[in-house]
Amino acid sequence: MAVEQGAVRPVAAAPRTARQPLRQEVVDGIKSYILRNQLRPGDPLPAEPALCEALGASRSSVREAIRILTALDIVEVRHGHGTYVGRLSLSALVESLAFRGLLSPDDDFQVMSDLVEVRELFERGMAERLVNSLDAGRIERLQLLVDAMREAGGGAGHGFVDADRTFHTLLVSPLGNDLIGQLSTAFWDVYVIVAPHLDVFTHEHEAATIATHQRIVDAVRERDAAAFAAALEDHYAPVRHRIAEARARR
Template sequence: MAREQAPVKPVAPEPRAARQPLRQEVVDGIKTYILSNKLRPGDPLPTEPALCEALGASRSSVREAIRILTALDIVEVRHGYGTYVGRLSLSALVESLTFRGLLSPDDDFQVMSDLIEVRELFERGMAERLVGALGGEEADRLQVFVDTMRAAGAGDAHDFMAADRSFHAQLVAPLGNDLIGQLSAAFWEVYVIVAPHLDVFTSEHGDTTVANHQRIVDAVRARDAGEFAAALRDHYEPVRQRIAEARARR
């Protein structure tokens, strides 16, 4: 349930010499209000006139600041209801990486390489924690995704990729770390948008991908962190190699 908004206190201005542009002052003032009142996603923000009075800013400046913070998912405008603290997701990161990946033939391969490296870093670096956190029920869920990938094969790339994505989301879910979960989801958002523009993934690689995912599940069941990490390494290495080969063909 959204909490009631706290009284709006005027934000003390910075010394003139140290001041930032007015737009950034208003953006920072709204963020300061959220932090000082310990607001959570879904909590209401003050009305526009109240923010104007507290920040000593015009309506146009406040509205511009709200637009900036909305783009960053820090605030959410619900038309007819008001302005609320946003989901604080990584949507801005997704947009930035996706645009970079689509902007030029060189950047798209670099984005893909960076994403693969960071995803592997997360999963392999936490092998022991993940194997310890993943129980029998989680292993059963992972197996369902592997079976879906196997059934989809080369004939249904959409279902194959959706199952692959769900597999890796389930892999880190038991950690209960929202940031890791959001980052994993953000990487996949960029991946599914940029990957189709590259001549990297072909049907012949489906069997290898399924086999490596099956190894990961088997390692979870065996509580074998070493095999778990090795399976992840063998899963990501061919992907990096195919990216490098496709980049060389450009």
């Protein structure tokens, strides 16, 4: 489907099979429209009647497809205004991983362990780039976040958790890679959702957590990639240990 002088042309849809119901065909048609017209987040989509005509689908099918795409954050419905390209975030990934961790006693600790490993791989694997690309302004903000963690107290408290989350988001921000930033934030969001149910947040590790964050900031100030990687390793090791302890208790 493409736009030409304000008109929406029909999409040449692939032949439907038993495994590809009309609903999926309409979903694919809307995604095809977005791609072919190189739309960006926030750009408007055609009104519902125009989509129905272009896709050869009923209003109910188009509405169902819009609901599916909204859940995936591919489109956004603004009531009273229309339908727009969504933020294309990883919110669906967060929901899926978090629900998996909460639902299955066999999977929850594995989900946590995997998330911690991936977050550490992101940050340690790019140690050299990060210590050389974090500017003075970001370093000062990282320090302020460590100070906020000290003031908040209580590793399970919202102030502490929010400062910790922002710290790690800011840490990878100089890379200029939206996907890495979104993945880092998504993994942290899942961790925060699942961790309280696994009883892995403990007050006794609060001081050690703050200390390793301070070491990370100090290493960045000194542009010392080796010290930066070592601080990250020491930061994540107790988290993995607490997950293993919680798993053993179950």
